[in-house]
Amino acid sequence: MEPGRKIYNNYGWYLRQKYQGKKVYKVIVDAGFTCPNRDGLKGYGGCTYCNVDSFTPEAARHLPSLAEQVEKGMARARHSYRAEKFIIYFQPNTNTYAPAEELKKLYDEALSVNSQDVVGLSVGTRPDCLDPEKIALLESYTGRLDVDLEMGMESIYDETLARINRGCTHADLEKALQLVENSPLEVCVHTIFGFPWESREMMLRYADVINRFPQIRFVKLHHLHIVEGSILGVHYKRKPFKLFTLEEYADFLCQFIPLLREDVVIQRLFGLADRELLIAPQWKLKRSEIQAYIDHALESNGIRQGAALSRAS
């Protein structure tokens, strides 16, 4: 297999093909947004698995300007990873949670730095914070950039979404996906596997939902992990509950990936919080070691993305 290529449709390989072998790096920026399930619009406290760092009020964050964040992020990436091209990634909190004209100012500022080297804009948000005007704004950048919209799906079950205080339903996600039907925007959905009340069969059904929407181009698959500063962290410390071991999670992915459409690009197979924040599960391995473990499990089991679908058709 060519270097960088995996037996599943992996993001590193996708970027390499798309940008002719150039090193493309995501520069994360924080525009100081909050979330509607934290500021009272939809609720308070945020999603129960979310970390306290992202709960810091804007005023207390002392954020440098967006232009400064981009400048520094690019310089770091050029120096540490020899990055040549960049995707500007509005990541923390809900990055469409403001009127469209305000969003435009923020996106424009971030995209103005070394614009000749910027190839993409990636915006992380919630499905209930989108409307046609915001979609049109994002689409207006697609003439010169690849633009993707990253949305938390987390679970396909409303009962789970209520239990984790998402403040939105699965129907909200489907509505948001309809807004970008036939749009030049590409969508990435984020999922969490391992809520203790969801069975393996329930989790495997997430693939059916992803497969149904061709506008979903990317996925970030995560296992549930418990971090300091989250509501779930408090509950877990009081009364620990079952979480995936690495072996179980790799085994789950061996079942999940064959169910996933072949053209969906997998940006991530697991999440990993900083060592000082992570409460559980403690797999006690570095990111690269976890990646290698999962890749090995997939390879040694001869897993092929979408294989179960082609067998069924």
Ligand code: SF4
């Ligand atoms: S997970 Fe996302 S939507 Fe939920 S509180 Fe955290 S930043 Fe906001």
